[in-house]
Amino acid sequence: MPWEKQFDIDETLEKAGETFWAHGYEATSMSRLLKAMGIQKGSFYNAFGSKHEVYLRTLDQYAQQRLGELRELTRGKAAVAALRAHFDALYEDCISPQGHRGCMLLNCALETAHQDRQAQALVKKGLANHEKILHDLILEGQKTGEIDRNLDAGATAKTMMALVMGMRVYSRSGSDPQAVRTLADQAIRLVTPTDART
Amino acid sequence: MPWEKQFDIDETLEKAGETFWAHGYEATSMSRLLKAMGIQKGSFYNAFGSKHEVYLRTLDQYAQQRLGELRELTRGKAAVAALRAHFDALYEDCISPQGHRGCMLLNCALETAHQDRQAQALVKKGLANHEKILHDLILEGQKTGEIDRNLDAGATAKTMMALVMGMRVYSRSGSDPQAVRTLADQAIRLVTPTDART
């Protein structure tokens, strides 16, 4: 093996991902992308093939990372506590300085996915994974009796997904953090007995 | 007045709006835009000034139209019936052949708004208008007793907005119509007494 790469593939993909995340696909030009990645054109095309290919890889990488973080966050917690942790973390992320980037999967869903089948597949899978985690948590909570067994777990999980999306949209469009907080609270109320509410 | 325009401004803006709506801002090139509008470059710049200006105008036009349709749809109906009509219409729109275009305001919110203050202002105003209509309907329902008076009207309106966003995202990312239907149903359940549910 005559010569090893002068840059770390994953690290470089990470930088690319952040750029796509912040600016979207179309608004990220090659020059901007290369500057962010810190490599030259030749290296880029040699290592990755095309802008679009890199986009898909960063999208996939993003989905995997978020999925991992979510699993980590909820591991070992009781259902409602796990959901609470999830929505609290999401709220913090939304109001943080980088919160304006929103969720890369959602950005992609609305900007790119409808005319890019491969991106659409990644988005669908990412959303489905997220929804399944929420669904499983609700089912588990119902099994232990934490959560009302009459609740439609599937529909509630979808509603929670909608609330997640709402939080992302409100925060990305520059709304009052209070609006985002309200949605997070509403998500928890969905799985909290009515008589326990303040 | 020496010569009148050979094309109808509003009609042409309409066509431009549909193109931006379907493809987003960045992915809509001038050539594509001009072809859709059916005019030449010179006429375009003479009449409108710039691509960006046209984008803002179509965005505003879209928001006004949707607001009008929404007011029309709910006029004279009782609160819950009005909400039902709203979410039913939204569902139909989502699963219709053009449903993949989603909501132009949301598309803009995630693609453009975070780096375009003027677009962001339009999005914020559009979302606020929509939310206010839902909010007012809920308040009215509570006044007449249709809707539980203990419900937090503001939070519920925001939740409904999130459900709207969820419906748009799910449908634009190519999901099963059933997912969209579920979210619409959940919206109505928010303002329906628990014991009246099936």
Added chain:
DNA sequence: TCCGGTTTGTACCGATCGGTCAATACTCAT
């Protein structure tokens, strides 16, 4: 030390980007 194979930097590609402009087509008031 030189060779084989790989990576890297950069010049360059045609296409297209959003936008300008001068010439032309046109209508109306005089």
Added chain:
DNA sequence: ATGAGTATTGACCGATCGGTACAAACCGGA
């Protein structure tokens, strides 16, 4: 009929688009 003044046209602009080609730089093995 003519001149004022606007609308339209299409050639043209420099910049930038994503992508390619290729020579120089580099390394490990012989």
